[in-house]
Amino acid sequence: MSGWQRELAALGELRADEPLARHVTLGVGGPARWFFRPGDRAALVAAMRLVPADVPILPLGRGSNLLPPDEGFPGLVLDMGELANLRVAGREIEAEAGVRMGRLARAAAEAGLAGLEFMATVPGDVGGGVAMNAGAFGQEVADTLQWAEVVLRGGETRRLDARELDMGYRRARLPDGALVMAAGFALTCDAPEAIRERMRSMRQRRGATQPLAQPNCGSVFKNPDGDYAARLIEAAGLKGLCIGGARISEVHANFIVNEGGATSADVRALIARAQAEVAARFGVRLEPEVRILEGRS
Ligand SMILES: Cc1cc2nc3c(=O)[nH]c(=O)nc-3n(C[C@H](O)[C@H](O)[C@H](O)COP(=O)(O)OP(=O)(O)OC[C@H]3O[C@@H](n4cnc5c(N)ncnc54)[C@H](O)[C@@H]3O)c2cc1C
Known part of the structure; x- marks a missing residue:
């Protein structure tokens, strides 16, 4: 271990040659040269300050939409799983990048807030959901996202308005190298039971039409215009x-x-x-x- 790795290891657990197959839902992929899971946003920002510009960085959520190569990843994987704070304030919810989308959907339902029901059927985290503009059943992240807080290489943080992300079908345009640390959603009021019923029905439709018992990464291809x-x-x-x-x-x-x-x-x-x-x-x-x-x- 040399300079920056030693400093990173002082901030939290740094693993060398961590198999990525363990961290993606398809269960394939070779080792990440370095693998770090920051305990909070401050540790993530500190990590982004430490990593030299020539070391590639890969943000990782639940790995439910990721296909790493058998040779592995030569840089630093930043696993966002510990950034898991969630706060409901009126009709808005703030969630850190590592909050599971399913948990966010349940918290919204509990608070009588509608618009995130589809998230009950998507196995990723909020950060991956924003990066991918995840969606299903006619809803997508872009419908309710208000802002995303990101950290750039070098440690600069920014709060971006959702419009700046120019979100489209399964994509968001994040600034170069930006990692989502947290996101804010503005929702509409509805009865918790009605929201839960919609979530139940979406989950049921999923179970009947997708091979959920075997390791997979969801849809492999985007649907082309006007077709499937x-x-x-x-x-x-x-x-x-x-x-x-x-x-x-x-x-x-x-x-x-x-x-x-x-x-x-x-x-x-x-x-x-x-x-x-x-x-x-x-x-x-x-x-x-x-x-x-x-x-x-
Ligand atoms: C059974 C199953 C069903 C699925 N159904 C759907 C569906 O209905 N709709 C849908 O849209 N998707 C679906 N997916 C795909 C996947 O769940 C989504 O794309 C999800 O948003 C990915 O989140 P993740 O946390 O797993 O991201 P990951 O797979 O970890 O990462 C995906 C991409 O986002 C980047 N990324 C991750 N976290 C961050 C971050 N904090 N900041 C910046 N970039 C980041 C990664 O580097 C990578 O490029 C499904 C997957 C499975 C396995």
């Missing part, structure tokens, strides 16, 4: 296709599941195959929704 990635993949005859330990799900063709022992390369090969076949047959380019991390070059 799952329909195209199924029409190309790829449902059930297996490469190594990874399979295009029989339950939902826009899901890839890890049947045990899959590698990141297996999953990437399935992604490439689906893109090639769908492009050849239907002239449609499927764009990955899952964030694919490049390996060492």
Whole structure:
């Protein structure tokens, strides 16, 4: 360990060569050279001050939309899981990046605040939800997000108005290298029981249509305009296709599941195959929704 790693280790637990497969829901991916879980926002800001500019940084939520390479990640992974404070104030809720979206949805329902029901069905954290503009059942983060507090390399913090993030279908434009530390949502009032009922019904629909019992990363591809990635993949005859330990799900063709022992390369090969076949047959380019991390070059 040299200078900055020693200083970081003084702020909290710093692990070397931590397998990323343990931290992403698909269960694939090699080691992160360095892995740090800041205990609070101050430790995160301090970490961002310490890390030299040439060390790549990867923010990590629940890893429910992330495909790391088998070679691993050569820089520092910042796991946001300990930043888990949540505060309800009138019709607004502030949540730190590591708050699970499911917990946020339940807290909103309890307070009689509507607009986050879909979050009960999305397994990620608030930070990942903002970065991805997560959404389902006609709702998305952008509908209710008011602001995001971010930290930049070097440790500068900023509170950005949601409009500055220019959010679109499964994307937000964060400033270069910015990590979301916390977010504020403005919601509307409704009866807690009505909100909970909507959450129940969304969860039920999910359970019936998605392969939730096997490791996966949710939708692999974005839906192209006016169509569904799952329909195209199924029409190309790829449902059930297996490469190594990874399979295009029989339950939902826009899901890839890890049947045990899959590698990141297996999953990437399935992604490439689906893109090639769908492009050849239907002239449609499927764009990955899952964030694919490049390996060492
Ligand atoms: C079973 C299942 C169902 C799903 N259903 C849905 C759905 O209905 N709708 C939907 O939109 N998604 C869905 N997803 C995908 C995923 O849950 C969402 O994209 C979620 O928002 C990712 O959150 P996360 O915390 O897991 O982020 P991660 O997977 O950890 O990270 C995703 C990306 O965001 C970045 N990131 C993470 N935290 C931060 C931060 N604090 N600051 C800056 N960048 C950050 C990461 O570097 C990465 O690029 C599903 C996934 C699964 C496994």
